[in-house]
Amino acid sequence: MSFFARFAQNRGALVGLIILLLIIAMAILAPLLFPESPWRMVQRPFLPPLSQDGFPLGTDTMGRNVASGLMHGAWVSLLIGLVSTSVALLIGVPLGAIAGYYGGIIDDVLMRFTEFFQTIPNFALAIVLVAIMQPSITSIVLAIAIVSWPPVARLVRAEFMSLRNREYVEAARLVGQSNTTIILRQILPNTLSPIIVLASLMVATAILLESALSFLGLGDPNVMSWGYMIGAARTVIRQAWWLSFFPGVAILLTVLALNLVGEGLDDALNPKLSRER
Amino acid sequence: MKKPLALAISAAALAFTSAALADDPKEGGVVNTIIQPEPPGLVLGMVQNAPTRTVSGNIYEGLLRYSTDLEPMPQLAESWEVSDDGRTYTFHLREGVTWHDGEDFTADDVVFSADVFHRELNPSARAVLQHVESIEATDDHTVVFTLKQPFGPFLLSFEAGTFTMVPEHLYAGTDFRDNEHNDHPIGTGPFKFSNWERGTVIELVKNDDYYEEGLPYLDGVNWHIIPDGASRAVAFENETIDVLPSGTVENFDIPRLAEMDNVCMTEEGHEYFSPFAMLWMNNREGPTADKRFRQAVMYAMDREFAKDVLWNGLGNVPLSAFGSNARFQNDDLEPYDHNPERARELLDEMGYDGEEITILPLPYGETWTRWAEAVQQNLREVGINVETQATDVGGWNQRLGDWDYDLAFTYLYQYGDPALGISRTYLSDNIAKGSPWNNVEGYENERVDELFNEAATAFPDEEREKLYREVQEILHEDVPVGWLMELGFPTLYRCDVQNLVTSGVGVNDGFKDAWLDR
Numbered sequence: 001m002s003f004f005a006r007f008a009q010n011r012g013a014l015v016g017l018i019i020l021l022l023i024i025a026m027a028i029l030a031p032l033l034f035p036e037s038p039w040r041m042v043q044r045p046f047l048p049p050l051s052q053d054g055f056p057l058g059t060d061t062m063g064r065n066v067a068s069g070l071m072h073g074a075w076v077s078l079l080i081g082l083v084s085t086s087v088a089l090l091i092g093v094p095l096g097a098i099a100g101y102y103g104g105i106i107d108d109v110l111m112r113f114t115e116f117f118q119t120i121p122n123f124a125l126a127i128v129l130v131a132i133m134q135p136s137i138t139s140i141v142l143a144i145a146i147v148s149w150p151p152v153a154r155l156v157r158a159e160f161m162s163l164r165n166r167e168y169v170e171a172a173r174l175v176g177q178s179n180t181t182i183i184l185r186q187i188l189p190n191t192l193s194p195i196i197v198l199a200s201l202m203v204a205t206a207i208l209l210e211s212a213l214s215f216l217g218l219g220d221p222n223v224m225s226w227g228y229m230i231g232a233a234r235t236v237i238r239q240a241w242w243l244s245f246f247p248g249v250a251i252l253l254t255v256l257a258l259n260l261v262g263e264g265l266d267d268a269l270n271p272k273l274s275r276e277r
Numbered sequence: 278m279k280k281p282l283a284l285a286i287s288a289a290a291l292a293f294t295s296a297a298l299a300d301d302p303k304e305g306g307v308v309n310t311i312i313q314p315e316p317p318g319l320v321l322g323m324v325q326n327a328p329t330r331t332v333s334g335n336i337y338e339g340l341l342r343y344s345t346d347l348e349p350m351p352q353l354a355e356s357w358e359v360s361d362d363g364r365t366y367t368f369h370l371r372e373g374v375t376w377h378d379g380e381d382f383t384a385d386d387v388v389f390s391a392d393v394f395h396r397e398l399n400p401s402a403r404a405v406l407q408h409v410e411s412i413e414a415t416d417d418h419t420v421v422f423t424l425k426q427p428f429g430p431f432l433l434s435f436e437a438g439t440f441t442m443v444p445e446h447l448y449a450g451t452d453f454r455d456n457e458h459n460d461h462p463i464g465t466g467p468f469k470f471s472n473w474e475r476g477t478v479i480e481l482v483k484n485d486d487y488y489e490e491g492l493p494y495l496d497g498v499n500w501h502i503i504p505d506g507a508s509r510a511v512a513f514e515n516e517t518i519d520v521l522p523s524g525t526v527e528n529f530d531i532p533r534l535a536e537m538d539n540v541c542m543t544e545e546g547h548e549y550f551s552p553f554a555m556l557w558m559n560n561r562e563g564p565t566a567d568k569r570f571r572q573a574v575m576y577a578m579d580r581e582f583a584k585d586v587l588w589n590g591l592g593n594v595p596l597s598a599f600g601s602n603a604r605f606q607n608d609d610l611e612p613y614d615h616n617p618e619r620a621r622e623l624l625d626e627m628g629y630d631g632e633e634i635t636i637l638p639l640p641y642g643e644t645w646t647r648w649a650e651a652v653q654q655n656l657r658e659v660g661i662n663v664e665t666q667a668t669d670v671g672g673w674n675q676r677l678g679d680w681d682y683d684l685a686f687t688y689l690y691q692y693g694d695p696a697l698g699i700s701r702t703y704l705s706d707n708i709a710k711g712s713p714w715n716n717v718e719g720y721e722n723e724r725v726d727e728l729f730n731e732a733a734t735a736f737p738d739e740e741r742e743k744l745y746r747e748v749q750e751i752l753h754e755d756v757p758v759g760w761l762m763e764l765g766f767p768t769l770y771r772c773d774v775q776n777l778v779t780s781g782v783g784v785n786d787g788f789k790d791a792w793l794d795r
Contacts, residue, residue: 039654045586061529062586062647135667217646221638221665222653235507235529235643 006268013264019257023250027078030071038069038224049242058242061232069224070246076225077254080141080210081203087145089199092152097183099153100160111157114150122147126209130218137220140213144206155198159191193269200262204255211251226251302494306793308774310520310784311509312479312500319462319470319479322390322399322441323453330438331522332479332500334785336377337464339437340368340387343781345548347602347693349432350780353382353442353465363427363736370418374488376444377463377470384414389445391422398453405434405697408734427736430694436549436782437466439692467493467789476502494792506642510534519774522784523547523766528644532589534769541772544591544765546783551602551691552766553595555702556652556684556759557677561719564634564661565683569627571756574684575613576620577659578652584762587648591765597753599699600763603691605738605745610753613760620659633662637677637685640670645686648761652684677713687713688764693781695745696733703757704729720757 008014036042043052047059049066057066099110117125126143133139163169164187172186213219214227215234226247233243316328321337340354349357354368374382392412395402408428413421424431434440442465447458462470467489468481479500483493501518503509510526512518513534526534535542558565558574565571580594599606636656638649649665656663663684668676676682691698701707701714705721725748732744768784770777773794778787 037654037657039650040658041582041586041651041654062651131669217667221646221649221667232643232647235527239529239533 003268006271007264010260010264010267012260013267016257016260016264019253020261023074023254023257024078026071027075030068030075034065034068034071036068038072039064046236046240048240049246057246058240060229060243061236061240066229066243066246069229070226070250072224073226073229073247074250074254076137076223077207077210077251080137080144080225081206081258084141084144084148084206084210085199085202087141088149088152088202089195091145092149093156093188093195095149096153096156097160097188100157101164101179101183101187103161103164107157110153114153117147118150120147123209123212126213127216127218130213135213135218135220137223140210140218140220143213144209147209148202148205152195152198152202155194156191159194160187163187163190193265196269197262197266200258200265204258204262207251207254207258302775302792303794304494304792305496306494306795307497307499308495308519308788308791308793309499309501309517311512311518311522311525312502313509313522313525314504315476315502316479318459319473320443320459321438321462322395322402322443323459325399325401325438330782330785332481333441333462333464334437334466334782335468335481335498335788336462336466336470337437337441337443338466338786339435339440339442340370341432341435342786343433343436343549343693345545345778345781347433347548347604347781349435352435352437353387354435357432359432363429364424366422366424366431368420368422370420371488372418374465375486376446376465377484378444378447379486380444380446382442382444382465383417384420385417386442386445387420388412388414389449390443391440394443394448394453395440399439401439402434405431405439426734428696428734429732429736429738429741430692430696433693433697437786438782466786468495468498471497478502489789493789495788498788506530513769516771519771520777520784521769523768526769527642528588531767531769535767539772540769542767542769543778544767546768546778546780546785546787547766548602548781549693550782551600551693551698552688552764553600553691554686554688554761554764556761557682557687557718558756558758559680559683559718560721560757561680563683564627564629564632567627568755569623570629571759572613573620573623573627573629573659574656574661574759575756576616576623577661578655578759578761579615580761581615583648583651587644587651588762588765591767593763593765595760595763597749597760598703598758599695599745599749600691602693602763603699604694605732605742607746607749610749617655617659624660629661631660631662633664634683635664635666637666637668637673637682639686639688640668640673649686674713677717678711680710680717680719684759685717686761687717689714696729700729700733703752718758720755722751722755725751 041063042065043055043059043063045059045061045063047055049058050056055065060066095110099107126147129143129146130139169182169186172182210225211227214225215231217231219225219228229247230244237244312328312332314328316326316332318324319329319333321329321333338352340352341349342352344350353371355371356369358367370384376382396406408424410423410425415421444463447463448456467484467487469484471482472480482497503512506527510530513521534540558571560566584590584592584594593601596608596612597610636649636653639645653663653665677685702716703720703725704716705726707716708719709715728744728748732741735741735744775792775794776790779790780786
């Protein structure tokens with residue numbers, strides 16, 4: 001059975017994938033459908049949804065187009081999710097691989113270091129980091145990456161520990177391959193599937209983290225993100241429900257879609273483990 | 278600036294007249310209001326923060342108070358005379374005034390407060406006192422101030438928050454800051470300090486021995502401390518709170534609260550302070566050092582939009598450096614209307630190359646954040662490459678004090694007279710690193726210095742007016758800072774709280790005349 005067929009067997013995953021593709025399309029089409037900056041004040045403030053042509057989702061506290069903000073925000077959210085996850089993988093995978101492969105004192109040192117990060121509550125640490133570095137896209141991506149790499153390191157380490165004494169690894173060692181080659185060419189490819197599944201979930205977490213930071217006013221003040229939209233709408237939630245409702249739904253759908261896709265990937269990559277459906 | 282909503286209480290100076298026109302005032306009752314944030318201390322003159330002024334303006338008094346037209350009204354001084362040369366001010370004090378501890382208030386208290394206490398502790402009073410040669414008590418109820426040279430705004434500096442009268446018998450000869458009475462302030466005002474439960478409430482009770490017959494009507498005022506803006510709004514909605522002083526709820530909540538039954542709103546009571554929102558522009562370096570760039574910023578901003586959308590239409594878009602409440606405003610100047618075309622022309626003319634500049638919003642809440650977003654968008658639309666940098670209050674203070682900014686939001690009080698509140702922003706000897714409140718933009722113009730200094734001590738007022746008109750023309754052309762808005766700071770209250778705002782400093786001393794129609 002092909003990879004995609006196995007993936008598609010999970011109906012939820014298929015729905016998730018479709019939603020995700022729609023959101024990606026939104027992000028890509030945003031500059032085409034709404035070429036003007038989403039910050040532009042274009043109409044009367046507080047227009048309810050569908051009350052005027054061209055403003056299907058209404059306008060916000062300053063007369064900015066909510067639909068435009070939502071689409072431009074999709075780009076920001078996906079970008080932050082993907083980049084920060086990549087950075088977290090770049091930190092977590094090597095640390096976990098080295099700790100798991102070598103074991104002993106190296107493992108101890110690296111794992112204590114990892115625990116140091118794990119014991120601090122994620123969100124609190126992210127707030128502190130962004131506040132110190134001044135809010136900007138770069139500092140937010142970095143902060144999210146720094147708080148989300150420890151689980152990656154833990155996972156990769158566990159995989160390496162279980163794989164490092166397998167016969168094919170012993171064989172590689174016997175033919176004289178260097179440790180680096182064994183880590184990169186022999187073991188790492190075999191740990192990819194759990195990493196991919198974890199990464200898809202991390203993208204979802206990163207989007208949530210960014211939204212929470214922006215909600216608290218720690219977002220990059222120059223980009224329109226979903227979290228910012230909700231945060232800015234918080235004070236008027238009783239007068240204008242739509243300002244926080246639509247970005248809220250967007251975050252919900254994106255995170256849900258990513259989780260469904262992650263589950264589908266898990267099934268597709270580990271056919272033997274997958275539950276009967 | 279009068280709004281129909283404020284009519285019920287607009288009689289200002291003539292508190293008694295307006296009360297008589299309505300019903301006869303009723304005695305009794307306690308008003309619950311909000312103080313935000315919690316003041317660091319309650320001894321006026323020692324502590325100058327706005328919340329201290331608001332609470333302690335009811336405990337302490339000055340020699341004078343001011344109407345909403347900024348005319349002096351009698352307070353502890355019953356009457357006063359100014360000599361023809363503008364150098365001698367004689368105050369006749371009210372007789373039979375006692376401190377809250379029963380001692381008599383006399384001319385010696387005035388001399389001690391002005392000459393000793395404020396000279397040591399109070400920078401804003403010190404700025405006025407530098408014009409004073411001597412302060413003498415000629416008898417128990419007469420005080421004579423002799424000035425070195427005439428100082429136009431002198432009569433405007435006797436407000437309770439600036440020249441607080443403090444009791445000599447409790448403070449003379451002590452270390453003022455360590456005085457045991459600081460925890461239990463003793464004044465001459467209509468209300469006495471009763472209790473301060475930190476983080477919860479400050480309670481004031483009626484001064485039964487108050488010298489004005491029949492006043493105050495209220496039995497007490499409780500200032501509640503509620504740290505969260507949304508909770509403050511809810512407390513007002515569910516009628517726990519009767520009065521919301523300006524700045525205690527988010528602007529976006531104000532229309533909703535004002536529409537409730539039995540809720541009234543007034544913009545009066547800030548004429549003395551006249552908070553003036555400005556955009557600091559760094560005159561030292563970068564594109565903002567070019568006059569044409571600064572003019573372009575003025576043309577690019579849609580200030581009417583900010584007023585209507587962000588401030589619910591309250592307030593006023595200023596013409597230039599002097600606000601509409603300031604004396605000697607020159608209204609012949611050409612307004613900087615929203616004119617993106619003109620802004621682009623000016624930028625072309627100076628050869629602006631798209632160099633990136635930054636803008637620092639004032640970290641005082643949602644309204645200011647939104648405002649910075651609107652200005653950023655306005656500037657981008659005329660081709661200025663501007664990025665917003667978010668900071669907290671500490672970072673904002675530091676960046677401005679270090680002159681490390683291109684554009685930054687702020688607002689300043691005007692204190693009724695250009696020599697007290699306006700010149701400080703433009704005088705070149707007021708350039709000093711480390712403070713976000715002086716000539717932060719680094720504007721230097723000899724002629725402007727000359728005119729401001731001359732005008733401060735010119736006599737009589739016609740002379741001052743001439744000088745101030747000229748200075749406004751220069752400032753209007755040079756645009757040392759952006760003039761954003763004279764802020765409308767509305768006070769929301771239950772309509773049955775009568776006579777709440779009766780002076781130009783508003784709820785800071787308003788409970789004296791207030792009564793409850795319940």
